[in-house]
Amino acid sequence: MKMDAYASLLEKLLPIAHDAGNAIMNIYGGNIDVRTKSDASPVTEADELAEALILPALQALDRGIPIVAEEQAAAGNTPKTGDRFWLVDPLDGTKEFINRNGEFTVNIALIENGVPVLGVVLAPALKRLFAGGLGLGAFVEENGERKAIQCRPVPAAGLTVVASRSHGDEAALARFLAGAKVASQTSAGSSLKLCLLAAGEADVYPRLGPTMEWDIAAGDAVLRAAGGQLITLDNKPMVYGKPNFANPHFSAWGLRAGDRF
Incomplete structure (x- = not known):
């Protein structure tokens, strides 16, 4: 098209x-x-x-x-x-x-x-x-x-992390962020988390729990269009149309996608 x-x-x-x-x-x-x-x-x-x-x-x-x-x-x-x-x-x-x-x-x-x-x-x-x-x-x-x-470069003060309001796993999140320079952490519901990254209002959203493709696809499209990336924990772009439409754990990033910490 x-x-x-x-x-x-x-x-x-x-x-x-x-x-x-x-x-x-x-x-x-x-x-x-x-x-x-x-x-x-x-x-x-x-x-x-x-x-x-x-x-x-x-x-x-x-x-x-x-x-x-x-x-x-x-x-x-x-x-x-x-x-x-x-x-x-x-x-x-x-x-x-x-x-x-x-x-x-x-x-x-x-x-x-x-x-x-x-x-x-x-x-x-x-x-x-x-x-x-x-x-x-x-x-x-x-x-x-x-x-x-568009997504922003990570500020010198560190990452703004956005996490799920209703599906949080604090221990898993702490392990994921170990060694990272974190300026702040906030919670938000639904696919708004991906849109906050796209708008340059946050830097990373780790999702270390179950999701379905329809939960994230629209937000992923907006994030990619804004210069960000949503990747699996083995650093591969999320793919849609999987059996049962279930997603693996992932992290979504602004301009630091793939660079991690």
């Missing part, structure tokens, strides 16, 4: 994400009915409604591109993907949504040959939208403005 086609497709994803975000926020303002899926993770009406809006909107763009979406996959409905497919997490950070801390996101990514080439991450409660794509760079929309973003 040519760059202008990527750019056009990315713009068409933004209103789809906003529609899902609006639906989520309508539920966020009222009672939240929480149920438990077979993997013991929580799910709400907001997860399901957002996905029900996103899927037909993506099909309208191109019915030939398969869609792998979290709630459909949880129900056992996973299509054959091939070399090109969508990855959708309609509400990443369901625990953050339930706790009403605002750190939840809508995630849409296009995968080609194992690489996330386009990604949109919307944090509707925070009114921040991050997007980016292969050869297009990355940007954030907030306060009615769009501005380009």
Whole structure:
């Protein structure tokens, strides 16, 4: 696909994400009915409604591109993907949504040959939208403005580390960071962590626990477009379309990707 086609497709994803975000926020303002899926993770009406809006909107763009979406996959409905497919997490950070801390996101990514080439991450409660794509760079929309973003060099004071708010393993994180010069550590929910790296607001996000491809693909696309990298613990780029869509442990970096400490 040519760059202008990527750019056009990315713009068409933004209103789809906003529609899902609006639906989520309508539920966020009222009672939240929480149920438990077979993997013991929580799910709400907001997860399901957002996905029900996103899927037909993506099909309208191109019915030939398969869609792998979290709630459909949880129900056992996973299509054959091939070399090109969508990855959708309609509400990443369901625990953050339930706790009403605002750190939840809508995630849409296009995968080609194992690489996330386009990604949109919307944090509707925070009114921040991050997007980016292969050869297009990355940007954030907030306060009615769009501005380009990129990863930053690590400040002289040291790394700003961002960790998971709901899935932390302090001992594993300490081992990973042993010997590193760390200026500060903060926690954030959902795929926002990857977007903080892309926006130059943090430097490294180690994820030393289980994730699924739809959890990270859109944020990875934004991060790559901003100059960063998401790598497995053996220093290989994350690949998408794996069996069962389960990820190995990884670390995401700004401009220090591959350089480690």
